[in-house]
Structure formats: structure tokens, C-alpha cells
Amino acid sequence: MTINQKSEGKKLTLQIEGRIDTKTAPELEACIHESLAGVEELVIDLAETVYISSAGLRVLLIAQKQMNKQGEMAVINVNDDLMEIFEVTGFSDILTII
Amino acid sequence: MKELDIEALTDNLDQVLSFVDEQLEAADCSMKIQMQIDLAVEEIFVNIAHYAYNPETGPATVRVEVKPDGSVVTITFIDHGIPYDPLAKEDPDVTLGSKDRSIGGLGIFLVKKTMDDIHYEYINGSNILTIQKKL
DSSP states (O other): OEEEEEEETTEEEEEEEEEESTTTHHHHHHHHHHHOTTOSEEEEEOTTEEEEOHHHHHHHHHHHHHHHHHSEEEEEOOOHHHHHHHHHTTHHHHSOBO | OEEEEEEOOGGGHHHHHHHHHHHHHHTTOOHHHHHHHHHHHHHHHHHIIIIISTTSOOEEEEEEEEOTTSSEEEEEEEEOSSOOOGGGSOOOOTTSOTTTOOSSOOHHHHHHHHSSEEEEEEETTEEEEEEEEEO
């Protein structure tokens, strides 16, 4: 997994490439903890994400809970396979998927 | 039928996934189904790695069997740790909003939702969890 960060004022975009699984999710969680200070708009771009497990879903929920307190979060470029996982788990209702 | 004996450690997850994917690719499994099976394998193997022998570690066996006509794959996970039926756990409420959702607890639920069949037995000191998916 590779995380590309793009910061524009109070907007932060995290573009995630590869797999968000048990082994890589802690790195994403650490990145979110470290970079959300002062962010009012968080965009998670999953265009290059090929796989997400419950460990990854857990981190998205942590990010969403944090952004509920300080602004907004959107998840973009979700492919059909990931969308199915979001739907099964009810995450399609929790997250703002554009 | 192919079998992998491996120490139940999260660090061995990649090796388990490679082993399973190899069998699925040989069976011309679609990417979508492979992703769903990988997800199930990860959730189950990580569960075993975290809980079966906690705080020690121990062996696990992963067995992959594709029906000769290529229509169904059966994957069996065996460990000799504490008896634990993951199917006995209540499903999380997936209708709750982010404020009320607890972090975690989705793993086995995802397995139940994406596999066609899941079955647990405890026999002679072994936890045996079997999943089935139509290819």
C-alpha cells in the first residue's frame, strides 16, 4: 500500500494505492492520526485501491468519526468490488461516497 | 486438494493468501470472487493468529479443494487452540450511523455475507472452520 497525500489549505486528499488489509491498515491509521489536525475536508481517493478488509473498514470508520467532529469526509472513486463490501457492511450509508 | 501447514501468525498472512490465490488462479477464478475469498481467508486466518493460542502461538492448517468441474472451492482452516466458534457471535448492526457504530467486529460478518456456506466444528481438540464459494 502507498499513501499519497495532497494538502490544499484545510482540505486533505489521501490517495491510497494497493491493498488496505490487516498488515497495511495500521500505517493508514497512523497517517490519519498524524495528518488530520486542522483539516476540515478529508477526501479519501480509492481509485487505485484494489482490496479492503475489515481492518481497512475499521480505519475508515475511525477517520469518519474524527471528521464528524471537525468537518467533512468524502470517499471517491470506489470501484464495484469495493462498493459491494461497503454495501454489505452498511458502510455505504455511513460514508459519503461520491 | 492442497494443504499448507503454517504457524498462526499475522506475519504469515501473505504466504497463506499466495497459497490460496495460486489454487484459485489454477481454477480460472474471477478477480471479483478471488477478492471475496481473499477477504474471507484474511479475516479467518487473522482471527486464528490473534486468538487461538493467545498469548502463545501455534500451528494452523489451510486446505484448499476445488471441485473437479471447477464449480466450487472449499477452504478449511484447522487449529488446535482454545475452542472458539466464530459463528456463535451476534452479527453487528449494520444499519447504525457512524456515531453509534463500534470500531471493529465486522470480520466474520463479512465472511458470512460473501461466502455461500460457512461451517464450524470442534473435533478432537481442533477448531475446524470450512467456507465454500461457488466459482
